[in-house]
Amino acid sequence: MPILSLHNVSKSFGALTVAERVSFDLRAGEALGVIGPNGAGKSSLFNLIAGNLRPDSGRIVLDGRDVTAAPPMQRCLAGIGRSFQIPQPFGHLSVYENLLVAARFGGALSADAAPRHCMDILRRTGLAAQAERIAGSLSLLQRKRLELARAMATEPRVILLDEIAGGLTEGECGELVATIRQIHAEGTAIIWIEHVLHALTSVVERLMVLNFGRVLVIGAPDEVMASPEVGEIYLGVAA
Amino acid sequence: MTTRTSSAFGRPASIAGAVALAALMFAMPLIAPRAVVQDLFSILTLLVLAMNWNLLAGFAGLVSVGQQAFVGIGAYAMFAAIILWGLDPLVGALIGGLVAVLFAIPMAFFAFRLQGAYFAIGTWVVADMVRLAAGQWKALGGGTGTSLPKGTTRDMIGVPLVKSVLGVSSAAAADTVVYWLALGLAILTLAASFYFLRSRMGLGLQALRDNANAARSVGVDPRRIKAIVFLLTAFGTGLCGALIFIQITRVTPDAAFSVIDWTAFVIFIVVIGGIGTLPGPIVGVAIFYLLQRLLADYGTVYLILLGLIGIGIMLFARGGIWGAISDRTGIELLPLRHRPPSHQPVVVEQEAARPAG
Ligand SMILES: Nc1ncnc2c1ncn2[C@@H]1O[C@H](COP(=O)(O)OP(=O)(O)O)[C@@H](O)[C@H]1O
Ligand SMILES: [Mg+2]
Numbered sequence: 048m049p050i051l052s053l054h055n056v057s058k059s060f061g062a063l064t065v066a067e068r069v070s071f072d073l074r075a076g077e078a079l080g081v082i083g084p085n086g087a088g089k090s091s092l093f094n095l096i097a098g099n100l101r102p103d104s105g106r107i108v109l110d111g112r113d114v115t116a117a118p119p120m121q122r123c124l125a126g127i128g129r130s131f132q133i134p135q136p137f138g139h140l141s142v143y144e145n146l147l148v149a150a151r152f153g154g155a156l157s158a159d160a161a162p163r164h165c166m167d168i169l170r171r172t173g174l175a176a177q178a179e180r181i182a183g184s185l186s187l188l189q190r191k192r193l194e195l196a197r198a199m200a201t202e203p204r205v206i207l208l209d210e211i212a213g214g215l216t217e218g219e220c221g222e223l224v225a226t227i228r229q230i231h232a233e234g235t236a237i238i239w240i241e242h243v244l245h246a247l248t249s250v251v252e253r254l255m256v257l258n259f260g261r262v263l264v265i266g267a268p269d270e271v272m273a274s275p276e277v278g279e280i281y282l283g284v285a286a
Numbered sequence: 287m288t289t290r291t292s293s294a295f296g297r298p299a300s301i302a303g304a305v306a307l308a309a310l311m312f313a314m315p316l317i318a319p320r321a322v323v324q325d326l327f328s329i330l331t332l333l334v335l336a337m338n339w340n341l342l343a344g345f346a347g348l349v350s351v352g353q354q355a356f357v358g359i360g361a362y363a364m365f366a367a368i369i370l371w372g373l374d375p376l377v378g379a380l381i382g383g384l385v386a387v388l389f390a391i392p393m394a395f396f397a398f399r400l401q402g403a404y405f406a407i408g409t410w411v412v413a414d415m416v417r418l419a420a421g422q423w424k425a426l427g428g429g430t431g432t433s434l435p436k437g438t439t440r441d442m443i444g445v446p447l448v449k450s451v452l453g454v455s456s457a458a459a460a461d462t463v464v465y466w467l468a469l470g471l472a473i474l475t476l477a478a479s480f481y482f483l484r485s486r487m488g489l490g491l492q493a494l495r496d497n498a499n500a501a502r503s504v505g506v507d508p509r510r511i512k513a514i515v516f517l518l519t520a521f522g523t524g525l526c527g528a529l530i531f532i533q534i535t536r537v538t539p540d541a542a543f544s545v546i547d548w549t550a551f552v553i554f555i556v557v558i559g560g561i562g563t564l565p566g567p568i569v570g571v572a573i574f575y576l577l578q579r580l581l582a583d584y585g586t587v588y589l590i591l592l593g594l595i596g597i598g599i600m601l602f603a604r605g606g607i608w609g610a611i612s613d614r615t616g617i618e619l620l621p622l623r624h625r626p627p628s629h630q631p632v633v634v635e636q637e638a639a640r641p642a643g
Contacts, residue, residue, distance in 0.1 A: 097503055123505040131503075137496035140489075143626040148493040151486045153505030158486070162627040169626075178626045201504050 048111060050075040050126075050236050051205050056095055056105030058260075065091035066102065067260040073205065078227075078237040080251035080268065082244070084280055088260040089240045090132050093207045096238075097129040098122040110204070123153040128203025130194035132210050132240075138183030142174055142193060145182050146200040153201030165200055171226055172196040188214055195226070205236045212243040220246050248272070256280070300619065311469055315462040316452070323465050327533055329575050330468035334526040335548060336555040336567035337475045338519040343553075344562035345483065345491055346515040349402070352409025354549050355393070355416045356386040356520045357527030358542035362420050364528035365537050368438060370425060375434075376443045376467075379528035386524025387517050389416075394516050398509065410545065417543035431538030439464075439535065464533045471529065475522055476620075479564060482518070483622050487511055492622070495562075554596045560606030564620040569608045 049072035058066040065088035073079055081089050094100035096107060098119035107115045109125050117125070128149075137145050146165035150156045156164055169175045172192050177185065182193060191211045198206050208227070212220055224246050231237055231250065241247040248254070248268045255265040256277055263276045271277060315323050335353065343349045360382030367378030393412055400408045421429040439445065439460035449459035482488050490511050493501040498508060527548070531537050541547075551574065559570020577595075581588040603610050612618060 099499065099503065119499075119502040120505055120507050123503055129503055131500065135497050135500040137493045137500065139496050140492060141623065144489065144624050145493075147624055148489055148501065148506065149504040152490055155505075166626055197500075197504060 048075075049073055050077075050110055051096070052106075052108040053096070054106040054108070056102045056107060058091060058095060058100060058102050064088075064260045066095060066105075068105070069257075069260070069262055070105075071255060071262065071265055073236055073238065075204070076231070076234045076236050077253065078231050078239065078251040080247040080254045081238060081240045081257060082242070082247070082254065082277075083257035083263075087257040089257055090209055091260075092257065093129055093209055093238075093240070096122075096205075097127050097207060123201055123203075124155070126204035127207065128153065128198035128201040128205070129207040130191075130198045130209050130211060134187070134190035134194050136182035136185065136190055136193055136197075138181070140182055141179050142182050142185070142196075143169065143178040145193060145197050149197045149200035150202075153203075156202070164202075168196050168199045171229065172199070173222060188219075195223075199230065203235060205238065206230065208237065208239045208241075210240055210242065212241055212246045215243075224249055244272075308469075308473065312466070315458075315465055320458055320461055323461055324533070325575075327461070327465045327468050329571055330465070330472045331526055331530045332552065332555060332574070333472050333567055333571045334468070334475050335523060335552045336559070336571055337472075337479055338522040338526070339549070339552045340556045340561060340564075340567050341479055341482075341515060342519045344556060344566070345488075345495065346512050347495055348512060348516060349406050350397075350409040351406045351545065351549055351553075352397075352411075352413035353519075353523050353552065354543045354545050354547070355409070355413035356390070356523035357530065357548040358413070358416060358420060358539070359386045359389050360524030360527030361531035361537050361542040362423070362426060363524070364531065365426055365432065365434070368434060369432065374441075374443050375438060375532045379467075379525055379532065382528030383521045383525030386520045386527070390517050390520035393520075394513050398512070398516075413543060413545065417539045420543065421539040426537070429539060431536065431541070433536040434532075439532065442532075461533070464529060467529055468526075471522075471526060476564070476568075478518075478522075480620050480622075483564070484624075487514060488622070489624065491515065551592075554592055556606075557596050558599050558606055560608030560612075561604075563605070563608050563612070564622070565612075566606050566608045569611075570606065573607065 051073040053069050053071055056066050056069045069092065081092070083089055091100060095102050098114070098117055102115065106113055109122065109127065112125065114122055114125060137148065140148070143165055146168060147161055150161040150164050154161070154164070166175065166178070169178055172195055174189065174192050174196055177189060185193060195208065195211050198208070212223055215223060220243065227237065227239070227250050239247060239251060251268060253266060254268040254271040256263040256271060258280055264271050264274050314326055335357070339350070339353055360379070363385035364375065364378035364382040367373040367381045368375055373381070396412065397405055397408050426432050440456040442460060442463065444463045445456065445459045448462050449456055452459065452462070454462070483491070490501065490506040493506055494508050494511065502508065527542070531542065555570035555574045556567050558573055559568065560566030577592065581591060599606055605613065
């Protein structure tokens, strides 16, 4: 049984369709990459999965449970952890406290267990030295790391990562890929939206291409990259 | 503004200072004239109202202009407990707090549907409806209100004891007892606020305040936390309202449900002191008291001046006086920060754990 299924999920903002009959299954522990031009509806898809947006129609099923009408808080408790493309830190809290909120609420960890869990994640995401910094004072790249770390702290079974590799040096990107591989190796299912293709394809098992809110293709990365649809879109984007 | 370990005086010194201040406040009825004790009583009760409003508006973002509803309900419930059921005023005060909570439950269902300015106006309207309803309560004097029966405070729990130990009049002993209760309530409210804000709920509350969207996405339930704060502060405000009217010994709908006395002044105190900080209301109430002493003879001009000062602070020093002091000096009293466990070795381990890139 898939951990997450979308059945004909549609969403429009007036005349603008950001999801049109989107259907796919995510197997437990699977890593799925999502690509597509800007404005294709990738981030909106995450908002639909995480409950920040309600679909106009269609169903979202998490681990056999219909969560289409569930608010974000409940979806987090049910195992969906997300990052935001435009980072949304708790600006007046420290980096450590940002994770503590996630661990104590979303992760439902006890007061005893949460601190070590958070420090462990801060180390894995290269933020340990920033633990006591006020999150509002972080650089954009550090904020993106915090998005990843905070999503990890909720102990998700499905983690949604939205463009966290942009702007990294090659070395930093390598570290990030190692971290995400590790999350994957621990059995967490991943959906990763990313423009940095070599990073993405070095982790994911399947790749999905979105355009105008529609799933163009979904399949093995090399097949998808070789498909004519992708060629067209990416030539269009590159121009 | 990265990390500040403790106040400039260090932790033991601040604790010693706080204990000395509490001891001095406790001793006031023994060393100061009655008029001073009565003044201090008003200040302490205003402080309690201010700390409750600060928790509500400054931390939970629930900017209520209807907290006088709970003051009035606490006062009226206490008068009912004394006059109709013959209970002791202190028991009546506890009942006042509980009745305020009971009333807050349906009020939350209504008010939580409203956002921002609508919430503020909605709470004000509800409070005024309760004021009108209290005016219909014939057993408690209707619109003209009623007084405590003669001798009520004389026989109140603790008063005969204080009277005989201190060798003072019954009236002075009653003043002393309610003063000590107000002092105790103020300390308790401060301590409870501190521990609440340091708890899991308090952390969630601060996350909500910073970014509600992200907080929901990491599992924080905004309605639940805000409802808890609304009910807790209704209790504190109702209890404090009852205590205020034990000392006044007379209740009328207009006095008990006064938006000026129990909400406008309280908002002023919190805003000038520093909204959303724990020491803010303490600083604010001290400044409010000084202004009142200096300007009380000027009547309306005094109120206008208070308004202008409040607006000035909101425009130019949003953190209030305490925020400005704290920013300049780095002093942090009652810090709410959660420190990472054993932050010494962290940096070392982190360097070691990082693969060479
Ligand atoms: N809440 C919203 N209201 C109106 N339009 C929106 C909203 N969210 C996203 N959009 C629009 O939907 C389109 C898809 O956005 P998004 O999902 O962020 O695309 P992507 O992440 O693929 O770049 C964009 O044109 C964006 O402006
Ligand atoms: Mg996007």
